[in-house]
Amino acid sequence: xxxxxxxxxxxxxxxxxxxxxxxxxxxxxxxxxxxxxxxxxxxxxxxxxxxxxxxxxxxxxxxxxxxxxxxxxxxxxxxxxxxxxxxxxxxxxxxxxxxxxxxxxxxxxxxxxxxxxxxxxxxxxxxxxxxxxxxxxxxxxxxxxxxxxxxxxxxxxxxxxxxxxxxxxxxxxxxxxxxxxxxxxxxxxxxxxxxxxxxxxxxxxxxxxxxxxxxxxxxxxxxxxxxxxxxxxxxxxxxxxxxxxxxxxxxxxxxxxxxxxxxxxxxxxxxxxxxxxxxxxxxxxxxxxxxxxxxxxxxxxxxxxxxxxxxxxxxxxxxxxxxxxxxxxxxxxxxxxxxxxxxxxxxxxxxxxxxxxxxxxxxxxxxxxxxxxxxxxxxxxxxxxxxxxxxxxxxxxxxxxxxxxxxxxxxxxxxxxxxxxxxxxxxxxxxxxxxxxxxxxxxxxxxxxxxxxxxxxxxxxxxxxxxxxxxxxxxxxxxxxxxxxxxxxxxxxxxxxxxxxxxxxxxxxxxxxxxxxxxxxxxxxxxxxxxxxxxxxxxxxxxxxxxxxxxxxxxxxxxxxxxxxxxxxxxxxxxxxxxx
Numbered sequence: 001x002x003x004x005x006x007x008x009x010x011x012x013x014x015x016x017x018x019x020x021x022x023x024x025x026x027x028x029x030x031x032x033x034x035x036x037x038x039x040x041x042x043x044x045x046x047x048x049x050x051x052x053x054x055x056x057x058x059x060x061x062x063x064x065x066x067x068x069x070x071x072x073x074x075x076x077x078x079x080x081x082x083x084x085x086x087x088x089x090x091x092x093x094x095x096x097x098x099x100x101x102x103x104x105x106x107x108x109x110x111x112x113x114x115x116x117x118x119x120x121x122x123x124x125x126x127x128x129x130x131x132x133x134x135x136x137x138x139x140x141x142x143x144x145x146x147x148x149x150x151x152x153x154x155x156x157x158x159x160x161x162x163x164x165x166x167x168x169x170x171x172x173x174x175x176x177x178x179x180x181x182x183x184x185x186x187x188x189x190x191x192x193x194x195x196x197x198x199x200x201x202x203x204x205x206x207x208x209x210x211x212x213x214x215x216x217x218x219x220x221x222x223x224x225x226x227x228x229x230x231x232x233x234x235x236x237x238x239x240x241x242x243x244x245x246x247x248x249x250x251x252x253x254x255x256x257x258x259x260x261x262x263x264x265x266x267x268x269x270x271x272x273x274x275x276x277x278x279x280x281x282x283x284x285x286x287x288x289x290x291x292x293x294x295x296x297x298x299x300x301x302x303x304x305x306x307x308x309x310x311x312x313x314x315x316x317x318x319x320x321x322x323x324x325x326x327x328x329x330x331x332x333x334x335x336x337x338x339x340x341x342x343x344x345x346x347x348x349x350x351x352x353x354x355x356x357x358x359x360x361x362x363x364x365x366x367x368x369x370x371x372x373x374x375x376x377x378x379x380x381x382x383x384x385x386x387x388x389x390x391x392x393x394x395x396x397x398x399x400x401x402x403x404x405x406x407x408x409x410x411x412x413x414x415x416x417x418x419x420x421x422x423x424x425x426x427x428x429x430x431x432x433x434x435x436x437x438x439x440x441x442x443x444x445x446x447x448x449x450x451x452x453x454x455x456x457x458x459x460x461x462x463x464x465x466x467x468x469x470x471x472x473x474x475x476x477x478x479x480x481x482x483x484x485x486x487x488x489x490x491x492x493x494x495x496x497x498x499x500x501x502x503x504x505x506x507x508x509x510x511x512x513x514x515x516x517x518x519x520x521x522x523x524x525x526x527x528x529x530x531x532x533x534x535x536x537x538x539x540x541x542x543x544x545x546x547x548x549x550x551x552x553x554x555x556x557x558x559x560x561x562x563x564x565x566x567x568x569x570x571x572x573x574x575x576x577x578x579x580x
Contacts, residue, residue: 101214105161107207166194180297415480449487455496490519
């Protein structure tokens with residue numbers, strides 16, 4: 001598919017999508033107006049719930065921070081001073097109107113609390129002394145600076161705080177966070193909540209203590225304003241059993257809808273928007289969970305929405321404009337479909353021609369690959385025949401220099417056959433991976449020169465360089481000659497050694513082959529011995545690659561072959577393979 005056809009196809013897809021969207025919008029506007037109003041109301045309810053959760057988070061977080069701050073102050077005191085506690089709590093309750101009471105209890109049942117009662121504060125104390133329980137109450141002025149004299153009154157024993165839900169939940173809590181619980185309704189009809197926090201190992205050395213705040217959310221400035229000015233939307237925070245934590249505006253339409261909404265939610269307890277039909281109009285209701293501290297207390301946000309101000313008819317001009325756009329898009333799509341069909345016919349014809357050509361090329365390449373492998377296989381077989389003939393000739397000779405020369409010649413014939421054998425086993429002969437090729441040769445040479453090579457390890461690093469098969473054959477023969485010399489002469493003792501084989505790109509098409517060992521080094525190059533004929537062979541092979549050969553010693557021996565080779569493929573990631 002050419003570029004023009006792809007462009008037409010993209011344009012066709014865009015116009016088709018536009019037509020679908022326009023048709024969906026028109027049908028939605030004409031036949032689903034009621035559903036659109038409900039979706040708009042649901043979106044407004046989601047926003048109201050978000051506002052409600054943000055305000056609730058601010059309220060509960062503020063209360064928790066003050067609770068933990070007060071608990072930290074108490075835990076740092078070596079001795080509980082009730083007079084100082086009363087003064088501090090009185091200031092705390094004066095500056096935080098939602099806090100209607102503060103109580104400190106310990107694991108032995110002793111309590112000290114301060115509770116707002118009308119225009120004064122009630123101080124209650126419960127002490128366990130020698131098996132007896134003594135409870136007292138005292139009224140004090142709410143203003144911290146007032147000096148009104150009050151009297152302490154002994155009252156019947158107060159209930160054991162360890163049996164209260166706020167203390168038992170705090171003692172059972174393993175996390176270092178406040179725990180929330182529902183509290184009884186206050187005298188003025190407000191729904192209250194308990195927030196308790198466990199004080200572990202206080203400074204006084206006594207048992208664990210629990211600090212509790214008695215909180216009335218309706219008194220909070222965060223939850224007092226529960227309306228959104230747009231569409232007169234309201235939102236509420238309710239307990240899991242359906243009790244409101246903030247007030248209903250007396251002059252608001254929701255004053256009649258909320259009782260019906262709560263009754264309907266109690267029956268189903270669903271989270272999806274539900275419909276409420278009242279004589280005053282239709283309403284939507286949505287309730288979503290709101291968890292405190294990992295579900296220590298589960299609350300819900302409730303949002304009723306009045307659908308009356310949401311419904312508005314779409315204008316006729318908009319509908320006509322959409323219909324005209326839809327017709328134009330349809331005409332364009334038809335034209336493009338015709339053009340696309342013609343283009344696709346041309347593409348299919350071209351693809352059929354390309355497939356036929358590819359099949360012919362694949363067949364020709366396959367035949368060439370088979371011939372190449374057959375050539376290498378036959379060369380290897382012929383070299384093995386020559387090696388066998390030399391072996392027969394060697395068997396007729398006695399020990400001496402002539403036999404040794406025959407054996408060296410036979411070994412070189414065997415290494416040449418080995419090169420063709422390893423090359424024949426590679427998957428791709430057009431791009432010979434020198435890493436796989438050299439690793440195979442080094443492994444075979446290790447077996448060939450056993451037992452001298454048993455204690456010699458080797459490492460191959462070719463940097464992902466690939467070569468054509470002609471260059472690979474010459475490089476393989478050079479490697480066999482240099483590595484064979486190292487196996488035979490570099491490690492005369494059983495202490496072992498190591499051979500490094502590296503191929504690097506020097507610059508452009510100039511490459512370097514290094515064969516380095518840590519053996520005893522090579523003898524002087526002044527008078528070459530008969531066994532150093534292999535070095536002359538390496539020089540001749542290097543010249544075939546338009547290269548040079550250099551050898552250095554101390555410590556060990558390093559043979560360097562600089563040669564030129566046209567790069568076959570981009571270098572891959574380098575691999576280093578070591579074998580013992």
